[in-house]
């Protein structure tokens with residue numbers, strides 16, 4: 690692990706804000722992510738996680754504020770900032786008329802990699818992620834979990850400094866999930882930095898050393914896993930911050946058979 694106190698943050702978000710019509714999706718959000726750490730971004734549905742990550746990765750222009758990757762302003766110098774990061778977006782259409790291998794090749798060449806590196810890394814990534822037999826299958830014919838894995842492979846192929854992953858283990862089977870955990874741990878142990886969003890508390894608790902919790906576009910907690918948990922489980926802490934939704938006894942009473 691790198692010395693987190695001395696090194697400048699790999700990712701710095703400052704005053705990010707985004708409004709859709711009357712809805713403020715992200716409201717004055719600032720956050721630092723130190724080098725060599727894995728941050729779990731948590732929040733209930735509609736909290737603003739995807740909107741935050743989209744503004745961080747150059748996909749969605751903020752109304753105010755900006756994001757810096759290793760000191761480079763994503764919105765002033767997008768090409769340089771994007772070269773440093775690998776991104777697994779949520780719900781963005783891939784070029785799914787390509788095969789898995791073609792998609793990786795296209796991504797690698799677009800990233801300026803040499804042909805030889807693209808070929809060797811494509812083979813390694815397909816093998817590591819259990820997609821070796823599906824390398825010549827069109828991505829449109831992949832299952833949801835396979836699409837997630839090929840998306841992750843695309844994010845990794847150019848060996849970025851920062852990975853930004855929206856729900857990286859969603860729809861992924863347990864065997865592949867463990868492989869992805871190992872890949873991400875090795876990436877962080879090698880000095881890389883990861884920001885991932887998830888709804889799975891056990892995933893965040895077992896993998897992340899830092900946690901940020903957002904609700905209604907605002908940052909409610911941010912720090913090391915132990916700081917944020919404050920002596921509770923992450924689930925308890927999350928519910929105490931976000932507010933548990935307690936169903937009354939009469940709600941959905943018609944579902945009871947007797």
Ligand SMILES: Nc1ncnc2c1ncn2[C@@H]1O[C@H](COP(=O)(O)OP(=O)(O)OP(=O)(O)O)[C@@H](O)[C@H]1O
Nearest residue numbers: 709712713714732733734735736737738739740741
């Ligand atoms: N393009 C858009 N147009 C209008 N409203 C949007 C748009 N994108 C997001 N929103 C709204 O902004 C809010 C935050 O959405 P966002 O997708 O960032 O939440 P999230 O935390 O990623 O949610 P989830 O966990 O359900 O994926 C929601 O109220 C959503 O309806």
